[in-house]
Amino acid sequence: MARAIILMADSLGVGAAPDAEKFGDVGSNTLAHLLEAYKADTGNALPLPNLTKLGLVDACESAGKKACQVAERQPPEAAWGYAKELSSGKDTPSGHWEMAGVPVLFDWGYFPNTTPCFPQAFIDELCKRASIPGILGNCYASGTTILEQLGEEHVKTGMPICYTSVDSVFQIAAHEQSFGLDKLYQVCDIARALLDEMNIGRVIARPFIGTSSADFIRTGNRRDYSVLPPAPTLLDKLAEDGGEVISIGKIADIYAHQGITQKHKAPGLMNLLDKTSEVIDEAPDHSLIFTNLVDFDEKFGHRRKPVGYAEALKQFDDYLPTILNKLGANDLLIITADHGCDPTAPGNDHTREYVPVLAYTPGMKNTPLGERQSFADIGQTLAQWFNLSALEYGEGFITSLNKA
Template identity: 40%
Template sequence: MMGNFYLIIVDGLGVGAQEDAHLYGDEGMNTLGNVSEETQCKLPNLGKMGIGNIIPLSSVPEEENPTAAFGKMREVSAGKDSTTGHWEIAGIHLEKPFPTYPNGFPEDVIEKFCKGIGVEKALCNLPYSGTDVIRDYGEEHIKTGYPIVYTSADSVFQVACHEDVASVEMLYEWCEFARKEICVGEHEVGRVIARPFTGTYPYDRISDQRKDYSAIPPENNINEVLQANGIKTYSIGKVVDLFAGKGFSQYRKTKNNAEGISQLLSAMSAVKNSFVFVNLIDTDQLYGHRLDPEGFGKSLEEFDRAIPAILSKLKADDVLVITGDHGNDPCSNSTDHSREFVPLLVYPKSKTLHLTDNPSDGSMNLGTRGTFADVAVSVADFFEVKSSFPGKSFLK
């Protein structure tokens, strides 16, 4: 079988706490279920595909004969961050989680960073919201020139600087130094992130010039395996950053979901026999982390409205998969990611295996998959390339 395989990650879209959620403090989390109940968001197109068949949704009824195969996937790797989730989807199991710093980075790490970039000290060094940190430390940063270094519940080393204090290019150089010299070994965080900001108090982040420096993924991942077999691979959104720029023939960065959807539709008119890996970030970045269920619901509705256009561009031999990378429940009191199952929709369902023999309702229930890596195995299966990823294909 050859054609295009489209993989869309709706960032932060979980469908209920995993069995091990208590180890992460995430009992009772259910991103999609709680958003549906609280906002009554309407998702008619995703509903037709079967998203309401995965778990009960207050505002999305079950579909008697869904157009997609449906199920959910369990994360096996230790962690609940974007890098870990995307890597497992690509076939990588991490036995050790990336380190996190709930009390800030050790003094020797900060000292080494400051010495390396030629400044006396760094400000903050605590887990912090990106908008709050520039509001609270921006004035001192501008007065002193000291960079703002902060983290989150994720495994990230973030550096924020006003563009009038340190140019964006200088900030990138500092973050490259941190990636190569500071965040290594026991302190190898998932991502080093450059966060430039501008303007006057309370300041504005320059979102389109944010830059992520990911840890280097193991070479045995679906992107690099496909490339080695002559299959073109495309990244839309932040995916390329999560794989440290490796494994993609082309990439298109995006500022928001609207741009991501537009770039996807554009790519669908051009690519042949290719793998297209898409991340739609708004649900996580703008709404999950900010505990905004209404915004989350509206973002899902925006994606739902694009489904007919996406499906209309699929050719007979193409496959579309829609899933998530972790949870991020905006109806909880935590701004952190959550350890949740993620949804799985595979279109068209005629391409998939199913668990029940001769299902009377015509549905294709893929059940609970044992690992996110089932996606990587299925992609390899689709393109008929050999792989050694953990997991099982859900394609015929």
Template identity: 45%
Template sequence: MPRRVIIIVLDSVGIGEMPDAEKYGDLGSYTLGNVARRRGGLNLPHLQKLGLGNINSITGVPAAPAPEGNFGKMAERSLGKDTTTGHWEMAGVILERALPTFPQGFPRDFIERYELEIGRKVIGNEVASGTEIIQRLGEEHVRTGKPIVYTSADSVFQVAAHEEIIPLPELMRICQTARTMLTDELRVGRVIARPFLGERGNFYRTSNRHDFALQPPHKILLEYIKERGLEVCTVGKINDIYAGRGVTDYVPSKGNMESVDKTLAYMAKVETGLIMANLVDFDMIYGHRNDVEGYAKALEDFDARLPEIFEALRSEDMLIITADHGCDPTMPGTDHTREYVPLLVCGPILNKGVNLGVRSTFADLGATVVEYLNTEAMANGKSFYSDIRR
């Protein structure tokens, strides 16, 4: 039977501080555990059955006496704690140097060169929330036509513009210009186009966001699978994170539930290879906004959809549920947090209840996938397939 692997990345759902968390200002971070504790418990019966509560203590999610999945957690070997770093490491890229961040904004000389290249002055150039900065600077942008440049705790260069002031093709052009210019010490992980609409006091971001990602430095998981002649289908921002490398088909999505819907649609038609989805709401809507209740509800909403995913699994499928970093909404500030990520693996032909322990790198996930799909081995990572095969 043809084999498939379905990877669902719960964006930012960390499972406890890593040993070096203090270096990142993240001592005490534990996204899942702190959300559960602050909430008074989480109701995650399907994740609990897979073994989520067997990894670490989580209020309301007890350890399963006989887990129906295999469980463990993964440490990030790369330096950093952002989206690009975490996803790249799953795909076999381990960064010895963290992608740069700009807590004081981008250097003035770079901004001046950028303004010359795009033929426009910019406003902003600060660390800011995307929803807040368009309310604060949106009116000036509409009046002057100057795009809003901002960054965050991530390695990103973001450009916000009203779609009726700077049309989407022009916004994409000026973002691609930034991507081309941001090299060497300024090589941010992503340049993000952030279009918005509305009027003073009621500006709102549209769904026409686009990410211009840094190219991975060498061959990645998705390319190994594509070169084997298998399909590689991605949901949400996965295609952008990997700069399209190795992707045979992709669909954007506007939120967690739409991402689940589109994952299920792929599971109904893709015959072989990889289906990979990112569920961004945990991070974008709840983690970065310190919304504990919203985060908890989003976890429970995802858990409620798991029976549909289980039902769609074919006999030779492997399902992997994991995360890319933490974003503990109970911590001071709104940054990502340096945490282990959960690892839950199940499938009709796989063993159950195997404790996969603490993996030394996210790349173990990719190494396992390529072994399962019988492709060329990756340079990084140690497969755990032999531990869970029957």
């Protein structure tokens, strides 16, 4: 029987989507722009030989109509293309759910870009139920900047730092020692229940450590509290069919732990890749191994660090042979993204972009997939790969995965 591995390169967009103007993202291209920034900073084009052989650069140049400044260009040896998003937003749950066959065709609830931005009645009830003296922040903010601004006051007062962004999200930052990790999770549980009626997509626990604004740093104990997908996803179908759905990183949180049979946490890019490699050795037939490589988005895209993003992408590229060499004849590797986060764009939010669709099984032929009309094409292809019933959305490309 078959297995599949998804490596979700979180935020690795490959060019502005057709509706980018609606989101203020005209001209965005995460991959092309980080490559440009790297060459401008170092004087050298970034070598990505393994991702190039899987078709990443060809997909980007086809989607973004922009040359990618990459060294050691290799012809593709996989199926490669790019997909646009049907979902109404450019947020993490929408991208992931759509890829699993369930696009978000409704509008999320959002908070206004004002200060304060949260309804007072909600804050009053949250403080009452959680027994906290109040909150700090109450605004749109960068997660790292707000720690520098309010982290010390939080430690002194015991008031958690609450903030949001253009995404449908309520984020709570708190110190692991002075506030307590369990207490942070409890406050997030309460917030999740209160925000359901506002249709807010996620509540995110953002724990941090350190002694002052000079050294506050987030930890790997982040936890996402998502609403349930509006319909069964590919993950649910595979689990119900007796398969294993193995979450690595924050995948389980994004799907509200639905359709997940195993969970593995791992902090940082290399630990996530190592855990994926380890699980590939152990996973039985009829398994989906699903990894979110969050560092690209969290550490570099949102923080607008294109050179750091490029260096992390090179680490990923260097590691890929370890994954590729473990693939069996009936294994399928898919590399994609959930949205863009162009590190050269203004602000610090996601960007509405095409995402790469790279698919490889040992011995296959180079196959251009062209423009895919939905991220759900990935889920439909996996449904075909696992011999599951068809999903409601998506056009599968299983016939393109022919052996050479």
